Amino acid sequence: MTGARATRRQALFGGLCLCCLPTLGRAADAFSLDEVAPGVFVRRGPDAEATAENNDAIANIGFIVGRDGVLVTESGGSLADGHWLRAEIAKRTSKPIKYVLLTHVHPDHVFGAGAFQGDAPTFVGHAALRGALDARGDFYRQRLVEILGAERTGPVVYPTLEVKEPAEIDLGDRTIRLTAHGTAHTNCDLSMLDTGSGLLFPADLLFVGRIPSLDGSLLGWLREIERLKGMGAAAAVPGHGPVRVEFAPAIADLARYLTVLRDETRAAVAAGRPIEAAVRTVAQGEKDRWSLFETYHGRNVTQAYQELEWE
């Protein structure tokens, strides 16, 4: 029965969560924050599905302490996860929480925001995030409530600062450069570069170790990867994976996966191989290079096929 419930949840998120996986539930209080650069703290999210035990705390979340205040880089996957982060921040600084980034619409990245509403920060999101939350917010929330209950899930929080053109946030001693990307991982990906540490925060435009999930545009993602490369960062904090990685090899791995996915899907379309056959054959050479491959790769192929069959 337990197994059946887990798989049902997985299916409930099914098309949309994309960052969920069975088992491996870790208690939220087992997490810890790493100081990946002076004043920059990140909690690694495990490669797991949202479960009642882990509070959907599965993304890399954290904060940057500037002279004038705190910027939350990712809010968490639930109200409970956000409360955990809020408490960790309070242990380390008494500076005000001035900004909370909502990096894209996926639930493991936005449902922590409710924990910061009392701080009245500026909630920063891509200009397309509001529309995406309108379309999916309630859907995600209902499914998260089924797993965590309403109290731990929290509300859908909307951005109060919508980013379209490149923008900057001044924290006094460091500037955060924001980029609103074209449709890639999703249609509302926001990345940032911290000039204080030189660290790039691509959010889910960079998966490391964990299989990427495609929920926007394959060709668009490959374009935005080139844009990220142009930012000149040596190190990055990915949305999923280790808390700090060398940027060049990490983005090369992702680009390789997406390129193979593109090329082999195109070949399948050209050969008249139907979608149900393509999901079994395309990019199988990537199988041993990613965790959760079996769970998400077939869906990525489905997404890619739909995008490329009309080329």
Add this chain to the structure above:
Amino acid sequence: MKRLLLALSLTLSAAALAPAPVRAGATDSDEERAARWTEIKKSIFGDRTVEASETAVKIDAPARALDASLVPIGLTLADKDQVKGLYFIIDDNPSPYAARFSFGPAADPGEIKLRVRVNNYTNVHAVVETKDGRLLESAKFVKASGGCSAPMGMSDEEAMKGMGEMRMKFSGDPQGGKPVEATLMVRHPNFSGMQMNQVTRDYTPARYVDKLDVTYGDKLVFHLEGDISIASNPVINFAFVPEGKGPVTVAATDNQGGRWEHRFDVPSASN
């Protein structure tokens, strides 16, 4: 049984589709599923007998859908010369009756493929109607969830772009009256009526391809009646016998009065 089927027909209204609570799913017993199917059968076929036959039609479907809003279905029909029609039903979808094919003289109904939405853990049923009036059914269980209500991931406006555009790909040798396989692609959002509009925050009204005719020359290949369970941008694989002169013509309508017609020339034989 959790609830009587009210929204069963192929011409249901959007109002009947207002988001219903989950009424069936992973926890239903086999008896509940069987009772549901009995009820559906009665509403579609009346008092006609529907015989179980795993061989008359074989359903190819993933045991667990990778993407609930695009579940590829393959239907292989054994005695294709005797086939008159084909029904596809997704028992636990809000509107279970997904598609009905009626084959014409130019059809080669050995295999049909389509892509559907699956909203719940459910049995899917295929029923073949033979020329002598028998109904033969087979079933498969599919695990999926949320396929009908899942947001499209783009604005309605974007989803409607190019609506009515079509493409057709052919394979096989079009000579000597041998069957030609074809893939028909139709640009159409096939809104289920359960997806929320991003701007108005109302449910986007159901708008789906309800009728589609494929002909070769003046002979019918098939007539399809579709519903909201067909995935957006419908793709249908079929085969036809290219006897006489083409081209292949596709005429489609949707439930909101949209009407599109396209012609495709069958490539000439390569040898």
